[in-house]
Amino acid sequence: MNENIFRKISNFKMNRRSFLKWSGAVATPAIIGGTAVSSNLVKKASAASSSSKADATIIPTCSTLNCGGKCLIKAHVQDGQIVRISTDNDARDENADNEEYPQIRACVRGRGYRRHIYSPDRIKKPLKRVGKRGEGKFEEISWDEAIKIIAKENNRIKEKYGPASRFSLYATGQTGTIGSGDTVIQRLLAQDGGFLGRYSNYSSGQHGAATPFTFGVSSAGSSCNTLLDSKLIILHGMNPAETIFGHFNMYLRMAKAKGAKIYTIDPRKTDTEVALADDWFPVKLGTDNALIAAMAYVIFTEKLQDQKFLDTFCIGHDEAHMPEGVPAGESYYSYVMGVKDKTPKTPEWAAKITGLPANRIKQLAREVATTKPMAWIQGNGINRHMNGEQLSRGGSIIPILTGNIGISGGWAGPGAPNGTIVKHQEFPIPENPLGISIPCFRYTDAIVRGTEMGAADGVKGLEEGQTLPSNIKMIYNMAGNCLVNQHSDINKTIEILEDESLCEFIVTSDIYMTPSAKYSDIVLPTCTFFEQNDLVPPWSYGQHIFLSQKVVEPLYGSLTEYEWMSKLAAELGIEQEFTEGRTQDEWVKWMIEESKKVDPDFPSYEEMQKNGVYKYKDITVVKFEKQIKDLKNNPFETPSGKIELFSKDLFDMNNPEEIPAIPKHIVVEEGPESELTKKYPLQVFGWHVKRRCHSTWDTSDWMEEVQTQELWINPIDAEKRGIKDGDNVEVYNERGKFVISAKVSSRFMPGVIGIPQGGWYDPDKKGVDRRGAINVLTTHKASPFHCNPQHTNLAEVKRV
Ligand SMILES: Nc1nc2c(c(=O)[nH]1)N[C@H]1C(S)=C(S)[C@@H](COP(=O)(O)OP(=O)(O)OC[C@H]3O[C@@H](n4cnc5c(=O)[nH]c(N)nc54)[C@H](O)[C@@H]3O)O[C@H]1N2
Ligand SMILES: Nc1nc2c(c(=O)[nH]1)N[C@H]1C(S)=C(S)[C@@H](COP(=O)(O)OP(=O)(O)OC[C@H]3O[C@@H](n4cnc5c(=O)[nH]c(N)nc54)[C@H](O)[C@@H]3O)O[C@H]1N2
Ligand code: SF4
Ligand SMILES: [Mo]
Secondary structure: OOOOOOOOOHHHHHHHHHHHHHHOOOOOOOOOOHHHOOHHHHHHHHHHHHOOOOOOEEEEEEOOOOOOOOOEEEEEEEOOEEEEEEEOOOOOOOOOOOOOOOOOOOOHHHHOHHHHHOOOOEOOOOEEEOOOOOOOOEEEOOHHHHHHHHHHHHHHHHHHHOHHHEEEOOOOOOOOOOOOHHHHHHHHHHHOOOOEEEEOOOOOHHHHHHHHHHHOOOOOOOOHHHHHHOOEEEEEOOOHHHHOOOOHHHHHHHHHHOOOEEEEEOOEOOHHHHHHOOEEEOOOOOOHHHHHHHHHHHHHHOOOOOHHHHHHHEEOOOOOOOOOOOOOOOOHHHHHHOOOOOOOOOHHHHHHHHOOOHHHHHHHHHHHHHOOOEEEEEOOOOOOOOOHHHHHHHOOHHHHHOOOOOOEOEOOOOOOOOOOOOOOOOOOOOOOOOOOEEEHHHHHHHHHHHHHOOHHHOOEOOOOOOOOOOOOOEEEEEOOOOOOOOOOOHHHHHHHHHOOOOOOEEEEEEOEOOHHHHOOOEEEEEOOHHHOOEEEOOOOOOOEEEEEOOOOOOHHHOEOHHHHHHHHHHHHOOHHHHHOOOOHHHHHHHHHHHHHHHOOOOOOHHHHHHHOEEEOOOOOOOOOHHHHHOOOOOOOOOOOOOEEOOOHHHHOOOOOOOOOOOOOOOOOOOOOOOHHHHOOOEEEEOOOOOOOEOOEOOOOHHHHHHOOOOEEEOHHHHHHOOOOOOOEEEEEOOOOEEEEEEEEOOOEOOOEEEOOOOOOOOEOOOOOEOOOOHHHOOOOOOOOOOOOOOOOOEEEEEEO
């Protein structure tokens, strides 16, 4: 690892210690995470902030990281420096956590933001690669030189290979509106003749692709406040104590206080389980559909299903409710009873696959079927799998069988009520004139064999039989680490990137020299959210919108993405079209004015400057309530107008092994039942962890004190291999290996090991990663709908 990374700077030491004490990270590591931070901590935080010097100005702002949060950050500024961070203490009601004005309190990372902006590792000047690509040799150049080089390469590549050879990589380091480099570059490229577009995302690609086959729309969740009506809440591959998801934690706490039970289904005993849940149902990765089929078996055989709901609102649940032209034995009921395969999906059958004992499966089945309203909520954890589309559809089976859809306190499927709560003007991105796009996860494929890629690879916008006009030859990577670190199979990825004849030019803008920046030709030092104005909507589970306000002047002469892209636009001769004569700040004001036209309560720019945030009041959405109240006039947007357990569209794809028409348990190539387990017997994956947002903060010494990067392994698996807590271990498979210390803990179920995703790839001389970058083990092979299966992997571990 870069020596800089953990170097301690003496004058930061005191700050770090008092930071940990103050943020509570030492005392209560298990529950830290956004709104899960206890009100006790907030009192401490307020005390700390009130002790800040009288002449400090407190400026409200918000981070633009893609962390599932978007919290109110109060920067205490003195002499142009941020000297302290505090957070929301909205006390419009005696009880601060009230439904009308829920607080949006910072998590442990947010409370350490000073170390982010003032990190000694920040890039300070534009850099030009001088050694081989990836070697890490750069020289400092001026902004003018950098812009000229980018413009020249942009024009050369566009001329030689056509505009579709230029690609803006998936990147989430800045997820505001105008601050978001990867969308702003799309405006520029659209105006410069078009580019190769992308669709889908690394977060919930499988959910987004699969949910329409069941419900006709891609988002099927309700607003979080409806959880206050739930009696039982199942968190299925969801861990909001670490991942936040807007106001989820607050509503979970409130629901619990009202008597709701909370269960988690997860191979790990998560922080959410520790902080909030009543019980934990561990299953092996990717086997959830076996659990669900067995629960359905119990429900059907004990006649616990809501038959009236099924017969009125659904198709495909039994043989009497199937679409025309489908042979007998294809319904979900027939699958569960084993009509065709002669394998009834009994709890005993599922126990062998999932690792969860049969009596526990029966217990869960009976409880979900007899407790109403029951909210079965799917996280993104279950979708980032090779069979993720199936797991995603499977996650809606129990709510469907029990009629927990369209009622407050129930929950239908993945996603949140996007757009129905937050109404605001986006930064305008013109349509890409080329109209072609690839699934974002296929970017390495498109570098190597773009001209062979067509509809079968998920390319959209081509005429039938056509393939892409060019391979990717130029990449704009704006505030992202997916070029290398966050994409799969790092070793294969860097082999592709090192070949400069394949992708000829790569521009990265970032604040740190990340593993992705290292593989770039030009690296630009851009601003943090503290150094620019932006309008920032939350994830769709939040109920607020922020002015992420400029707090201090840009450090080291760094420029915002919009500023340097305006210079690039001028160089390309499209400045007026790109800027429309507006500065970044003028665009933010314009977006606020436009938002006010849609929502008259939207605050003015000046009000936003003062408060930082606009908290919405009218937030209740019970998904599919209209359909359930009056189906005739409000059919589901599916071909049948009903909820489709069986999808004729999927059936017609004629690929029943990978894409069955009903959500079945599927044995995948690198799953726990595959042949490969003989060589690599353990499932391995990387979850989203509280000390980082993806790879952001991996280099923060403060966050290292919050949580170290370790390989988690169950005592049974550890003992078999002679591994003790704290031993150095090598984790390996066919694609790569890393060495890291082991954390032996029964919080992981046997057979499954894991390391938090986002560690910075840091190879030693032999090419063995020393930081536990999970993506040295993951695959470029996409799931059936072209998404990232980064949680589906096998590996072996040995002591070193
Ligand atoms: N602190 C922090 N917060 C974040 C992020 C971050 O990096 N750090 N990232 C943000 C982003 S962009 C996203 S997309 C979200 C991610 O949110 P999620 O995708 O929900 O997060 P994960 O940690 O991948 O998975 C959630 C849980 O699912 C479990 N899980 C994984 N596979 C399976 C499975 O096959 N079956 C079952 N039952 N459980 C499974 C994991 O153990 C984990 O506890 O979080 C957001 N919030
Ligand atoms: N194996 C595995 N891989 C995964 C996942 C997984 O669960 N497992 N999760 C996937 C998911 S859901 C996602 S969303 C992606 C996320 O992957 P990325 O979108 O690459 O997210 P980060 O790794 O956080 O990288 C963001 C970059 O922005 C930079 N940055 C941070 N703050 C600022 C700022 O204020 N200004 C500027 N200019 N730059 C900034 C950071 O230094 C960092 O390099 O990873 C995916 N990869
Ligand atoms: S990192 Fe995300 S969750 Fe944490 S304080 Fe910042 S915005 Fe909130
Ligand atoms: Mo994500």
